[in-house]
Amino acid sequence: MSAVTGQRLRTATGRAWVPAVQLGLLLVLLGAWQLAVSTRSISVFFFGSPAGTWRELYGWIRHGTVQGSLWQQAWVTLQETLIGFGVGVACGVLAGLALGRITWLARVFTLYVGTLNAVPRIVLGSVFVIWFGLGMASKVALAIVLVFFTVFFNSFQGARDVDANVIANARLLGAGRWSVFRHVVLPSTFSWIIASLRVAFGLAITGAVVGELIGATQGLGLLIAQSQANIDPDGVYAGLVVTTVLAVVAEGFITLLERRLLRWKPRRQTPAAAV
Amino acid sequence: MRASAVSPETPPAPTGPPLLGLRALTKRFTDPAGRERTVVADFELEVAPGEFCVLIGPSGCGKSTVLSMVAGLEQPSAGEVLVDKVPLAGTDPRTGFVFQQDAVFPWKTVLANVAAGPRFRGVGRREAARQAGDWITRVGLEGFEQHYPHQLSGGMRKRVALAQTFVNRPGLLLMDEPFSALDAQTRQIMAGELLALWESLGASVLFVTHDLEEAIALADRVVVLTARPAAVKREFVIDLPRPRAPREIRFLPRFAQLHEEIWTALSDEVHTAYAQATAAG
């Protein structure tokens, strides 16, 4: 145990320079961009600038956007994302488990799921705006569709991948159908599902923002669309920055959840740690 | 089945270990090409109550398939399995099974793994944990209750599997090459511990191996199987004294004598199996 702790400490101190280099690289890139704009090597009208983006962002935070306060817009997008994510994950997990464990269901529905999966799903955004209008419902629907397929395929694969030996062991130890499901199929499938959540959350945000780009009355996507219409690249970047912050915070929460639920798994050895 | 509510210290369930009978047991599989292949053919065997019976045969001859049918995991194509003269239908609560590969629950701690059987059988959380704790001590894993299987060595995981099976106090114990993944030293130690546990448990055992020394060290009777399809070729009564220490018993002259006799019967089958495997590959 102490050897393991020792190794972790060493890799931690050994890696302290990494964030510094990462930050430095970012500053160099932004600096080069700002310099190129200041020296008129590239057109600030089309390409914007880091300083302009910051001014725009600061303006939104201090004085609000044309739509209302920035927090209001972010909250709308976040709600669409979270509802879409929640419903999409729930449906994807249920459908994946059902088709993964019940052979005749899989035989009937695999064809449908495969065909639906082949439809370019972003286009459904246009359909949903017609069906559900410019409000939140159409964005939530798009997010659900995007999330569903990713989570579905993972939980389907996971549910089929359950070790037959472990199931046999559970049965011989006295587990009935429900106990086998609860104590073997679910936990085994969980590691697959959790692996898909990260991607799924990114898709939920994509669904919400793209839905807003297509047609909306509120949200970060609308801010981006309006900036685009005004040929205001700094506004587009500012919208992207806020969206990215949301995504990064959510990613942090998912990592915490992963740690908690997958405690039983050996820690993934990153290449850096293996050296 | 309330037998699992009994603590490990109390004597075996009142019914005692069962009599096991395999009658003309046959299993055919259809291979991907659609051809039928008989893996087990007219298998006849009787295991007396409390007897330690070891099946030995070359790899791929059908040993695991026989055990799966006895466990009720696989349906025989023909013939039947009788437990105390009653035909088996599905898995039986008296049966305990130790698998060749790791089959413990990787997402449960050692304690939860061992307590799983009693919990599945309706024992309360507290009582199940107490029974599990007793068995964890008996297999020498005290202090590892909160570890996950991936944090243990192969030998320790095998001990978890033994405790997990024994906590249910099985009358019929099926073991499919349980120690084959372990190194030679660990295998001998585990064999000794298995004998000690079995002597206190008093179950009828059907133990599969392809290691002849292990077979003689453990068994009351060694049954040599033919190459595929598996059938009984010859049986040998092992008249070595008990209690045994598998590490020392190898040096008895009688052990060497039995080894020689059984190996003569076994080697033909090993060669046949080798020819089958190379012809197929």
Ligand SMILES: Nc1ncnc2c1ncn2[C@@H]1O[C@H](COP(=O)(O)OP(=O)(O)O)[C@@H](O)[C@H]1O
């Ligand atoms: N589910 C199955 N379907 C088709 N063939 C199988 C199946 N299970 C086992 N077999 C075949 O039966 C033979 C015996 O397998 P097994 O009982 O595992 O042998 P052993 O345990 O003696 O090594 C092997 O040739 C194997 O390929």
Ligand SMILES: [Mg+2]
């Ligand atoms: Mg086998």
